[in-house]
Amino acid sequence: GQNIDQPTEMTATEGAIVQINCTYQTSGFNGLFWYQQHAGEAPTFLSYNVLDGLEEKGRFSSFLSRSKGYSYLLLKELQMKDSASYLCAGLDSNYQLIWGAGTKLIIKP
Amino acid sequence: IAGITQAPTSQILAAGRRMTLRCTQDMRHNAMYWYRQDLGLGLRLIHYSNTAGTTGKGEVPDGYSVSRANTDDFPLTLASAVPSQTSVYFCASSDRGGASVDEQFFGPGTRLTVL
Numbered sequence: 001g002q003n004i005d006q007p008t009e010m011t012a013t014e015g016a017i018v019q020i021n022c023t024y025q026t027s028g029f030n031g032l033f034w035y036q037q038h039a040g041e042a043p044t045f046l047s048y049n050v051l052d053g054l055e056e057k058g059r060f061s062s063f064l065s066r067s068k069g070y071s072y073l074l075l076k077e078l079q080m081k082d083s084a085s086y087l088c089a090g091l092d093s094n095y096q097l098i099w100g101a102g103t104k105l106i107i108k109p
Numbered sequence: 110i111a112g113i114t115q116a117p118t119s120q121i122l123a124a125g126r127r128m129t130l131r132c133t134q135d136m137r138h139n140a141m142y143w144y145r146q147d148l149g150l151g152l153r154l155i156h157y158s159n160t161a162g163t164t165g166k167g168e169v170p171d172g173y174s175v176s177r178a179n180t181d182d183f184p185l186t187l188a189s190a191v192p193s194q195t196s197v198y199f200c201a202s203s204d205r206g207g208a209s210v211d212e213q214f215f216g217p218g219t220r221l222t223v224l
Binding site for chain 1: 149150151152153154157167199205211212213214215216217218
């Protein structure tokens with residue numbers, strides 16, 4: 001079956017670094033997405049990885065290891081506005097996204 | 110219009126009633142999707158359309174139907190609503206096969222309560 005696993009909730013301190021892990025199992029693989037979703041709002045695109053390695057985009061970076069079925073999202077210099085849920089999603093062989101339940105990130109001052 | 114719009118924003122519906130959730134995009138994306146999001150669960154695909162005139166079933170299609178008469182509109186119909194269909198519904202679109210990474214753009218959502 002297809003499955004995306006990520007922690008339910010994480011807590012971090014403003015200004016610190018946090019890493020949100022995601023493991024995936026999909027029928028075929030066409031890439032791994034990370035989305036951010038603030039409470040009561042729609043998900044918005046953060047990053048896409050299809051090759052192994054690290055993709056950096058400002059304070060956010062995303063890493064992929066296809067052999068391990070593993071990805072992480074790294075958030076640096078945390079700000080209060082980063083409090084949100086972070087959704088990991090794998091793109092399967094039919095180009096359908098398989099979504100994790102999301103990781104709720106709580107930032108404390 | 111810029112992006113994707115959904116209507117209504119929220120709705121309370123009696124069980125057994127018919128309801129259509131509307132979704133319109135102005136980005137000329139070929140692919141569109143309907144998801145439901147429930148607490149503790151990931152987004153679950155209800156139906157999708159890869160191009161105007163075609164539709165497909167997702168993970169949880171029972172009790173729902175869709176149509177795609179043109180590129181811009183992708184309505185979702187609940188023929189006879191049941192309480193288990195209480196959820197937040199998101200419409201999304203993507204430029205499948207285009208130059209982008211096929212990221213999906215989401216509408217603001219419709220919060221539906223079936224009593």
